[in-house]
Amino acid sequence: MAQKGNIGVTTENIFPVIKKFLYSDHEIFLREMVSNAVDATQKLKTLAERGDFKGELGDLTVRVTLNAEEGTLTISDRGIGMTEDEINKYINQIAFSGVTDFLDKYKDNANAIIGHFGLGFYSSFMVSKKVDIITRSYQDGAKAIKWSCDGSPEFEISDADKADRGSDIVLHIDDDCKEFLEKQKIQELLNKYCKFMAVPVAFGKKTEWKDGKQQDTDQDNIINDVEPLWTKAPSTLKDEDYKNFYRTLYPMQDEPLFWIHLNVDYPFNLTGILYFPRIKSNIELQRNKIQLYCNQVFVTDQVEGIVPEFLTLLHGVIDSPDIPLNVSRSYLQSDANVKKISKYITKKVADRLAAIFKDDRKDYEQKWDDLKIFINYGMLSQDDFYDRAKDFALLKDVDGKYFTYNEYKTLIKDNQTDKDGNLVYLYANDKEGEYSYIEAAKNKGYSVLLLDGQLDTPMVSMLEQKLEKTRFTRVDADIVDRLIVKNDSKESELVKDDKDSLTETFRSQLPTMDRTEFYVDVQALGADNLPVLITQSEYMRRMKEASKYQAGMAFYAQMPDAFNLVLNSDHPLIKGVLDGEKQECGSQLSPVDSEIKGLEARLAVLHQSQSAKKPEEITQEEKDDVKNTEQSIQEQRTKRADIIAAYAKGNKVVHQLIDLALLQNGMLKGAALDSFLKRSVDMIK
Template sequence: MQTGKIGVTTENIFPVIKKFLYSDHEIFLRELVSNAVDATQKLRTLGVTGDFKGEMGELKVSVKLDEAAGTLTISDNGIGMTAEEIDKYINQIAFSGVTDFLDKYKDKAEAIIGHFGLGFYSAFMVAKKVDIITKSYKEGAQAVKWSCDGSPAFSIEEVEKDGRGSDIVLHIDDECKEFLQKAKIQELLNKYCKFMAVPIAFGKQTEWKDGKSVETEEDFIVNSVAPLWTKTPSGLKDEDYKSFYRSLFPMNDEPLFWIHLNVDYPFNLTGILYFPRVKNNIELQRNKIQLFCNQVFVTDQVEGIVPEFLTLLHGVIDSPDIPLNVSRSYLQSDANVKKISQYITKKVADRLNSIFKENRKEYEEKWNDLKLFVNYGMLSENDFYDRAKDFSLFTDVEGKYFTFDEYHTLIKDNQTDKDGNLIYLYATQKDEQYSYIEAAKNKGYSVLLADDQLDVPAISMLEQKFEKSRFVRVDSDVIDRIIAKENTPEMKLEDTQRDILSASFQSQMPKVEKAEFMVDVQALGETAHPVLITQNEYMRRMKEMSRYQQGMGFYAQMPDTYTLVLNADHALIKKVLEEGEKNTADALKPILSEIKGLEARETILRQEQGKKKPEEVTQAEKDDLKQTEDAISKQRDEKQNVIANYAKGNDAIHQLIDLALLQNGMLKGEALDKFIKRSVGLIK
């Protein structure tokens, strides 16, 4: 028996392996099965080159559990090792059998995976002792057993073994007993080894016999050695792609379409990426891309490895140029990964563009499912916007689809305001904003529908891209002010009349949670609604954007601000004004006279003090001005009270306010109950 110490350049190598080599202990099974597949693939390559002339037999890897003995064994019938090779590839951690093998067979080697030196030591993350029982494929080779208990000390002895290959026997540590459970090993094999290139056997097939499930003599193979992405696209049918998708994501709806990736220069990459039906919840759709290296699972945490928006795609990416390492920070900084990311972005854009050009009708039918993905891409990747602007679509409230250029041509003549700005009108809720949409359509304007999760952020982005253009929600103001033309109607009311109307309605506005109201009087024409509620485009959009962007929490805390617009041309508003003037005239006359006199005095005092330097103004003069200002404020409050007392008893004012609130879904609770009772009374 030979004994010795493992050649390492770092002291205490095993604690380092246990804690820092891999981010997750379960990865040990991937490494050991990969090594076994590697050894088997090497034998297959030697057979092709003529360096191995013996009987190859059925090549496979076997995983066996012995719960009683506390062992997990990974076996292969590949090339095996001699005692000298164990010393070189196992005892010297810095060496790798893969490197030497590839140097010799770089033009013929099949799917060589793993790193047979360092990867093997991941076994010690879960095992207190590891045995290697191995016999080389070379003629006359002697089988040997290598043992190590997790310290640098090891032993090698000659043993008997039937047939070539290696058995890696893990004596599972007491703290890792979960890896002696069949269900756990099955889960890990399915996760990491589902598509490895050599059959992997774990347990036996079962069949239903005499009313119960019994094992057969046939091995249960856990993997598919030739997954769909390794096959030539020209030989595959749509159903093949759909079936593979169902095997990957059995609970998902059928995908929209897919891209079969297959490139060998300037890097190697294969895979299939599916476009899922993504309608609202972005977070639920992430982490559905599985990253492989030569059919060995690497990770499904691909954020930062591929562009953010591509994480919404589903499927697999396989590349030998992606290092078999689960460190995401390593992957994110790897040059090959960045090239692959750029390539996939281009392929995705090219695929969407080709579908759009070849079958626009089909593309439009799928647009509602694609829109979130495309918007996400344009928002997060400027390069993707440059590609996507030609196949990204607008949808109007009539359900018609337009490219950006087509829509620009449609509205440029009619929806340009007096300052030369092109106004894109949009609605976010077609039913709730129906009246505003109809008002715009009556003017001959087109209204876009922006009811998707990322439509509002996309609109803000497009405003930066489009020249001299603004996007305005259709209920943000009266339509004549949203697209202001030269012939804006003039207001014919006097200031006192405007005050009576504004104060009458302002004083009777009900309390609405997290909402503030202002009142404005406009000349909208006799046929327009008597009242309507608008919401400032800028503030509303800032509040909406705060849901998506960090650092905008200030806007999220602010109340919603609305404007109640009174149409001074409408008969009902004229009637309210007429009654208001009649009922408040006597009470307002002395108040208005007093205000007029006080305001004249205030003007004189300010003019006199304005002629002096600040330090020359006496305290008495300052007090005089302050008392005048307070007196004006008091009289204005009196004026408001007089108008409010009149308005309180005017059912028409309350009815008009409630109708405006009801139209916007803001009339609830007690206010709604009062409205119903008042309406019944008016019908009588």
Template sequence: MQKGKINVQTENIFPVIKKFLYSDHEIFLRELISNAVDATEKLKALHRSGKTEVELGDLTIKVKLDPKEGTLKIIDRGIGMTAEEVDKYINQIAFSSAEEFVEKFKDVDNANIIGHFGLGFYSAFMVSDHVTIETKTYRKGKGTKAVKWECDGSPDYTMEEIPPRDRGTEITLKIAEDSKEFLEESRILEILNKYAKFLPVPIEFGEETTFEEIEGEKDEHGNPKTKEVKKPRIINNTEPLWKKAPSELKDEDYNKFYRELYPTQFEDPLFHIHLNVDYPFNLTGVLYFPKLKKNIEVQKDKIQLYSNQVFITDSVENIVPDFLTLLHGVIDSPDIPLNVSRSYLQSDANVKKISSHISKKVADKLVELFKKDRENFESKWDDIKVFIEYGILSDEKFYDRIKGIVLVKNINDKYFTLDEYNELVKATQTDKDGNVIYLYASNVDDQYSYIENAKEHSYDVLVMDGVLDNHFVDYMERKLEKTKFARVDADT
């Protein structure tokens, strides 16, 4: 048996980790599952490239809870580790990076750090007072025997050879007294559904009950008889829609995935945008336009940010422009820095490029929809108008890209582009100074008599009753040459 001290300068790093990440203890499971996925994906890559002939077999990652024993296990059949690798990656690298992380962010509010990715293995000590690793490498030959590593939350550890076992790694956490919530099945299920919902390797946790038909048997009403069957519960969809080619997907596939993301959403989205970029940064995802109507309040269903299919956050401010936070969907990018404060994100070059690209793709999609089927676009306008106005008011480039398809609606429910409307009214609504006057009503019912009066003079009246229309009118007056907006009940 090998005994030793973990390579850390801080006498006891574990209480520091625990205190530092106090509000985010649940991410320990995301980190350990991510490690298991990485180990499995590496083995698959070695197998694909012909660098190993090991039989892959079932690669399902298993999460096992034992409330009586007070333990939680994460078991994978990935590449595993040798004793030398355990010493290198666990005793040295993992814990020195723990110190580095804590040192770097000790003065930053924990809630303002994106994702905490890179915490890795040592995050286990946020919820455990004893951790055991049993591991066996996929390799064969000298120095490849199975080993067991144990640590009780002090810098002291033990490591020894153990009898042969299956390839891969099994991590056992003895859950600490102050973390008993992680011995509840519902809590673990909640965390797995949050962080592991779309991981590329199957994750199994517990059992679920289903009903299957009994072949050849029917009840008194002639319906097939069913029996209750228990089977392993697989948490995740390993091939989420955003990883597929748009050419092989139909609208119903996108709508089905929308409901997978947001189970309480009963309305289909208006349309979607499939993102797929591999240069100069990696970015995939699907964004959906929900029916906003006149609402601009904080969205319950938000854009979800992933890194290589691992959920990071649904607080995507500073990663996408503010107006795009009204959309729903998924963004997956390994190029968004995660172990950073939110303020740092605002100046990060990659994040700026990603934000700008998403804004451009949204604008391009809107222009495409307008050109492809204007009638359909007009039918959706009232639902997306608040989003488009928000974008115009907050992003100059967005306005430049979509100014040709911005619509206005008159009291007869007819839609016009800005150029079309100018042509419609300039002959009858130009003042002595050569300004074209756009009359508008902010409340059609209250301003009925003024609208009727305008119609008697053969004037056209727009409807501007949206939550952002006052700001939009001010903005457009500055943008459009020789154009003024006047409320239909104004004195002049």
């Protein structure tokens, strides 16, 4: 006899809630349906193992069947099935009480609704206009029954014709969800959510190429591996097994560096395999490659906040029954078991890296360039990982040699300590582009590190805080003699007027570049050093680079790049430029310089006479006198600068030296580079 009734819920509009607020995550219904079928099958196997079921288990494959013509998707199992009483208990009574603020709290989170309120089965109504359950319990004498519901609180139970135990869940796909009647879509979802479930799951038949087309065979198309690699004992596996499994997970990825096989049963249950990928330049492209499972059922691959930030760069699988299956990521992040798992994985990763470093340092060094960004990310984001990693983190110099932090400190402490007791770590970002600066440092006996990684700028700042009395300086941040100041530097012997003339000569011919400023400095560097070189402030350059990573530093990003053009007053070419300027411009500059000195002397007298007076005692005439004198000085200085600029404009050596310095720093391009090449040819004819 047919039974009719209302599903026991505390709100009449449960189905609109399911349809509306689960819709953004509607594909999850298939995982729920197949998971329920697998659970029913596993329960039967358990009953058989305990002797509570004495019948033949037979074929336990869960089958997913698509009938596009009838508009149905059916999930069938040969598990324990249900009696009418169990239908009433597990299907008709939804644990859906305490719904205060329900919509506000869960409207954006399908997993949270399903997990909190036992709605796994009812997620089927996200895509269905009607759902039928045709089921027969494994118990002796059980009869087959059919449960039907059209998406309202009303249901109907009637007798059914089903000879075998188990359940068939028939989803009548809604008109607005027709994509779930496409074979390719269902195959995609099964591959995503059910790939490693513990019971065989079949979707259609395997195909073969025959008579010029793909045709079905008699062999079931099993979409899952019931014993994935992480469920097996590591002692039974070879390296090739791990590599093959990685190819299964990530078909288009390069071979991993190495892996960690996790197998824990206390204080929580956890299995899995984590792979260290060959991370390229962009860490953002490497995220979300860890798949989270609960008893081989896919939970999520959005693991940020679930595992530590830097571990999101790893690839692989984590499986734990202690991870709630049907909950939101925010819920996972706050779950106590998940936090324990996260901490454990961090420790295992550090222990594995330490062991590889200790057991085969040569192999570890060969892999360092790929490992570096991962380890640096961990050290930057977690203090506890820094404490573990500082003993196996490496520094690489420009000659390709590797050092631990302590080894490198020992190497440079005698020669690279400045007069204030600071240990100075010199580094380059571009071995080729900064070649001459590197060579100058090496000629002084200094060691130079190569820091060309994506995270090296923040790493430098962190190490300066972690390592006592330590400073990092790029080799082009200053002239080599001032990179590590060990005593007072030698002052140029040029008088102020000569320094000013040299400064103006070169400054007047510097190119105008977008968002770039040049400053000219005259230093006595020795006759054997370069006549001109360009340096860049370590502080400003680092602040600009840090602005790419840190919020609130946009101010530095907007500032122009500032460079120093350093003139070596000891070099014959610079001396020649100065001598030429004196020879060609001396007669023009002499009366101007005399006029400037006279005006400056007059201005000094005016200031001195007025300094003894109160502001209100100074007459307007006296104020105007000061203003006019200052204006006259500026006019004479402008006249002087114009005279020097005219000389510099026609001086090929000045232009050649500037262009050589720009070329050395990769700043000479386009028309300027073309002019340099033509001038070079002319000068050597």
